[in-house]
Every structure is written in C-alpha cells, then in structure tokens.
C-alpha cells in the first residue's frame with residue numbers, strides 16, 4: 193500500500209520503519225518540510241518526503257501521527273476541511289491526553305471525532321494510539337501478539353487498518369463504531385494513570401479467556 197504519514201516525529205518514524213519492512217511505501221509530510229525529509233531518511237529508502245497537499249492523490253491510507261494540539265492545523269495542510277480526504281481511509285493515532293495526569297483533553301467527543309469533523313467524508317478509524325511505536329514490528333508467537341483495539345464506522349476502512357496492523361505483527365479487535373473512540377482514547381489515559389501510580393498496566397486489567405467465558409455463558413443459559 194501507499195501509506196501516507198501525517199507527522200514527522202517519533203511515531204511517524206517507528207511505524208514507517210515497521211511498515212517499510214512489511215513492503216509498504218511511505219509518504220511522509222508535516223508542517224515542516226525539513227522534519228519530513230529527516231523522518232523519511234530515518235525510515236529508509238521506502239519513504240519519501242512529500243508536501244501534505246500530495247496526500248489525497250497519492251496515498252491509499254493516511255495515518256495521523258501529530259500532537260493533539262496540531263491536529264486541526266495538520267489536517268488543514270492536507271485540505272481536509274475542503275473535502276480532500278472524502279472517501280479516504282484515515283487512521284487516527286492521536287493521544288489527546290495530558291501525559292502527567294492521564295486526563296483526556298477534549299471536554300467531549302474524541303480526537304477521532306475531531307478528525308471526522310475537520311475532514312468531512314474521511315473514513316476515520318481510531319487505532320494504534322495505545323502501544324508505543326517502538327513496540328512494532330512485533331515478532332513472536334501469534335497468540336501473544338499485541339491486540340490493537342480499533343473502532344470506526346466504515347467496514348472497508350476497518351479492513352484496511354486491520355491489514356496494516358497485521359503487517360506490524362499485531363492482532364485487531366474491532367470494538368465498535370467511531371462513537372467508541374473516546375473510550376479507546378480514555379484507555380491511554382488509564383494506562384498513564386496506572387503507570388504514574390507505580391504499577392504495570394498489564395497487571396491492572398483482569399485476564400479473561402473469551403472461549404472460557406463463552407462456554408460458561410452457554411452453560412448458564
């Protein structure tokens with residue numbers, strides 16, 4: 193796939209490198225062309241720095257990897273408010289979270305909803321905000337692969353996101369429509385709060401075997 197990455201920082205480079213290994217072509221852009229060239233260089237030969245206005249015609253999927261504060265401005269560079277991303281799969285990785293308190297910054301809604309609002313017609317999927325970019329690619333037993341919870345309203349866009357997650361070595365759990373994005377974004381805040389309290393978030397959620405749970409439910413029905 194031709195994967196556009198809007199953002200030129202840590203996540204752009206780590207995801208870009210992992211997708212390059214999987215054989216994808218990366219197009220990288222942000223508000224600063226020098227940062228875009230630097231990010232493309234760090235990703236390697238599969239990456240090209242482009243102008244953000246090139247994204248609508250050149251990419252199959254657009255991945256948003258910018259700071260929450262820059263989300264609307266970055267989408268404007270792509271022409272999102274003018275409908276340039278209509279029909280395009282857009283994966284929002286933004287964490288609109290205060291890293292020190294774990295509090296979600298939007299008073300209501302979600303970063304993903306803001307993307308959908310700012311880029312009318314875009315097929316928005318919330319995904320890949322919870323794990324550090326450096327987690328990818330995952331190499332190990334499939335049953336232990338990170339589960340990436342995602343949500344969105346468009347089945348085709350969810351399918352495309354699932355392919356890209358699979359190419360990172362992850363498993364995909366579709367948890368609902370885009371209205372579920374705030375909950376997924378809250379999950380990042382929850383993780384930060386548990387870490388701030390001095391604990392490993394992996395130990396802060398119960399271990400549940402879905403097969404066992406289903407069997408128990410069937411028996412009790």
Ligand SMILES: NC(=O)c1ccc[n+]([C@@H]2O[C@H](COP(=O)([O-])OP(=O)(O)OC[C@H]3O[C@@H](n4cnc5c(N)ncnc54)[C@H](OP(=O)(O)O)[C@@H]3O)[C@@H](O)[C@H]2O)c1
Nearest residue numbers: 199200201202203224257258259262265286287321324325
């Ligand atoms: N790093 C991770 O492992 C990770 C994992 C999951 C999710 N995320 C999320 O992904 C996003 C990017 O994280 P990061 O670690 O890559 O951050 P980063 O290294 O600090 O990069 C931030 C990117 O956002 C851009 N940006 C900041 N303010 C902007 C504005 N006002 N207008 C346009 N662009 C702006 C920066 O552009 P300049 O270079 O021009 O400043 C840069 O390209 C964040 O929302 C973060 O929560 C990160």
